[in-house]
Amino acid sequence: MSTPRKTTSPRELLVPYITWLRDHCRGMAPQQPSAGETRISFGQRTLTLDPWAIERLQESLAEEAAPAEHCVLLTEIVALLLKCMADGERFAAASTDKVAQYYRLQAELMLDSNLGNSLVGRTQREVDSLVQRGMTEEARQLSDVMHKLRRSLVGVNCSAGAKVDTPSVEMPSVEALFVEDAGHTIPSPDQAIEGAADLTEDDETFSRHEPPVTGAGRTRFLAGVLALALGLWFAAVELPRLFGSHPRQLRFSDLQTPAVELLLHSRWPGLYVEVRSEAWNTLDPEEQKRLVGDLVEHASQREFTSILVRTVDGRSLVQWWPGRDVRWIDGEDSVAEGTRTADAIATDLPAS
Amino acid sequence: MDKPLRSRTVLDAALAAASMLLLSHVLIVAFEVAEKKATVRRVATEAQTIYDAFALYYDRNGKFPDDADESRFDRVSLDPLRRRGYYQGSVDYLLMDRKADGYDSPDDRGSNQEFWLEMTLAGDPSVRVLVVRSDDAPLGGGQWRDGAYIVRKGRLEQL
Numbered sequence: 001m002s003t004p005r006k007t008t009s010p011r012e013l014l015v016p017y018i019t020w021l022r023d024h025c026r027g028m029a030p031q032q033p034s035a036g037e038t039r040i041s042f043g044q045r046t047l048t049l050d051p052w053a054i055e056r057l058q059e060s061l062a063e064e065a066a067p068a069e070h071c072v073l074l075t076e077i078v079a080l081l082l083k084c085m086a087d088g089e090r091f092a093a094a095s096t097d098k099v100a101q102y103y104r105l106q107a108e109l110m111l112d113s114n115l116g117n118s119l120v121g122r123t124q125r126e127v128d129s130l131v132q133r134g135m136t137e138e139a140r141q142l143s144d145v146m147h148k149l150r151r152s153l154v155g156v157n158c159s160a161g162a163k164v165d166t167p168s169v170e171m172p173s174v175e176a177l178f179v180e181d182a183g184h185t186i187p188s189p190d191q192a193i194e195g196a197a198d199l200t201e202d203d204e205t206f207s208r209h210e211p212p213v214t215g216a217g218r219t220r221f222l223a224g225v226l227a228l229a230l231g232l233w234f235a236a237v238e239l240p241r242l243f244g245s246h247p248r249q250l251r252f253s254d255l256q257t258p259a260v261e262l263l264l265h266s267r268w269p270g271l272y273v274e275v276r277s278e279a280w281n282t283l284d285p286e287e288q289k290r291l292v293g294d295l296v297e298h299a300s301q302r303e304f305t306s307i308l309v310r311t312v313d314g315r316s317l318v319q320w321w322p323g324r325d326v327r328w329i330d331g332e333d334s335v336a337e338g339t340r341t342a343d344a345i346a347t348d349l350p351a352s
Numbered sequence: 353m354d355k356p357l358r359s360r361t362v363l364d365a366a367l368a369a370a371s372m373l374l375l376s377h378v379l380i381v382a383f384e385v386a387e388k389k390a391t392v393r394r395v396a397t398e399a400q401t402i403y404d405a406f407a408l409y410y411d412r413n414g415k416f417p418d419d420a421d422e423s424r425f426d427r428v429s430l431d432p433l434r435r436r437g438y439y440q441g442s443v444d445y446l447l448m449d450r451k452a453d454g455y456d457s458p459d460d461r462g463s464n465q466e467f468w469l470e471m472t473l474a475g476d477p478s479v480r481v482l483v484v485r486s487d488d489a490p491l492g493g494g495q496w497r498d499g500a501y502i503v504r505k506g507r508l509e510q511l
Contacts, residue, residue: 099360219360222367229374237381267453267472267480269506270490305506306490308454316456321494 013115017079017086022061028054045085049078052141070130070142073123077149080119084112084156091159099216109160116153120146248302255294259287263312269305271295277311292318292326388476391446392502395473395481396511398443399500402430403483405439406467415464416457416485425469427452448472453480458488468492479504 024040038054040047049057053074060071067075091105123146130139249266260279265272273295283291292309299307300322309318319327409432410416417425423432428451433439444450452471457464468489473479480503482489487496491503500511 216360219364219367222364222371226367226371226374229371229378233374233378236378265453267448267470268478269503270453270470270480272454272490303506305493308490310454314455316458319488319490321490324494 011076013111014076014079014083017082018061018075020082021057021075021079025054025058025061028058042082042085043089045089047078047081047085053078053145070123070126070138073119073126074142074145077119077123077145080112080115081149081152084109084116084152087112088156088159106160109156113153113156113160116149116156120150120153123149248304250298250302250304254298259283259291262291266304269303271299271304271307273307273309274312275309275317277313277315280311280317288318292320296320296326388479391473391475392479392504395443395446395471395479396500396502398441398446399471399481399483399502400511401441402433402439402443402469403500405433406469406483406485409433409436409438416467417455418457418464425455425457427455443471446474448474448477450474454490456486456488458486460488468497482508 020042021040028038037048037050040049056071056074057078060067060075087105087108091102091109094102094105123142127139127143127146130136130142248268250264250271251266252262252264255262260275260283263274265274280288292307295307295309299320305322307318307320308316310316316329319329406416413423417423417432425432428444429435430439430444430452448471452469454470455468457467460466466486466488468482468484468486468491470489470491471481471483473481480491482491482497482501482503484492484497484499484501486492487494489497491501491508493508501508502511503509
């Protein structure tokens with residue numbers, strides 16, 4: 001189930017900025033039609049307004065009388081532009097390392113865009129109404145401001161990375177239309193919008209956007225899956241490899257200068273040694289003992305538990321097990337325990 | 353696409369790819385382990401069959417196949433057991449070098465009254481098989497053994 005979204009009226013989102021405008025305009029003298037443009041410093045930016053706009057603002061923000069609808073709309077448009085400036089500055093300064101904050105600010109810009117689109121719609125209806133009532137000059141001025149807002153929204157959308165339907169060639173930003181660098185630092189845009197953050201009343205048109213589902217959750221999930229896979233891989237693959245049994249090998253080159261050529265088959269824990277009959281027979285008993293002793297020594301070091309020396313044609317010659325004497329088997333393969341011939345005697349090799 | 357979005361997407365893709373790689377490796381290893389276990393079970397069954405074949409051969413001939421005379425035991429074809437119909441399996445396909453490591457029918461208790469046959473599994477050389485009725489089998493440790501055995505991690509287990 002989805003959680004109901006908290007909704008806030010667009011007007012309420014703009015309240016901190018309207019309040020700031022009211023405070024700012026209160027100290028300004030009444031505008032004359034012949035007066036030049038007025039610059040309003042907001043944070044480190046400046047908003048330039050013509051005398052008509054200043055006059056309508058003052059009319060709208062005056063507390064004693066109910067203002068006309070087009071004056072209210074103008075006020076909301078200017079407040080929204082201030083909000084866009086503040087949000088745009090914070091978004092531009094946001095660090096991409098803090099992903100959650102980055103996306104929250106991006107969402108704020110998208111919210112500004114939605115607010116602006118709503119205002120454009122309402123302003124268009126008011127322009128039509130003014131024309132019908134014969135107030136063509138008011139309609140023209142308001143229409144100009146509406147078009148400026150629309151172009152500014154294109155810039156906001158570009159900044160927020162949102163798709164826009166308007167052609168995107170040379171889209172002007174809010175700053176390009178209304179703003180010049182100033183260097184003033186009061187009031188703080190962050191302080192100004194703090195009041196809007198807690199507004200949660202339901203209203204008809206807008207729902208305050210929650211920060212969009214960011215990729216952070218997905219990344220955390222994938223990182224968890226990776227950690228799980230890593231653990232599984234370590235337990236299933238690496239641990240058996242580390243602690244598993246490794247068949248040992250004994251090679252001919254490991255022996256110390258064997259007197260004859262031997263063929264070693266390491267089948268751990270058993271070792272088969274093959275030798276040509278003729279070569280074996282050329283060795284005297286002492287040489288045979290030395291050879292077998294060398295084999296036993298190296299095989300013991302590698303934890304072999306049996307050695308069988310046999311001729312290439314399969315005749316067993318010598319057999320060894322740990323803890324037992326070396327067993328010499330005669331050429332007829334007929335040695336009985338305890339009745340060995342001279343060729344089948346137990347040696348005095350140390351038992352390992 | 354925005355830089356953080358792109359970098360996060362790349363990171364996510366890398367995480368997903370690494371996870372899939374590890375999991376697929378685990379699956380491959382698990383499959384190999386299962387395959388090895390199945391092979392060990394199969395060779396164990398074959399070892400029992402071979403032991404029965406030797407026993408039957410002994411019952412009918414009064415001795416085990418020799419390693420020297422006309423009934424010489426062949427470590428590749430397992431003749432004369434196979435040739436004379438005592439054994440019809442195909443254990444050689446599972447063995448290292450497709451042959452048994454060693455065979456002997458010692459005579460110290462009478463002519464060809466004992467035998468031992470040792471084999472190594474091709475897929476896992478740490479697994480060895482001993483089919484024996486003798487005290488001379490290398491893997492038997494010099495003790496009397498009778499039956500089919502398997503050696504895993506250096507330990508002898510009777511089947």
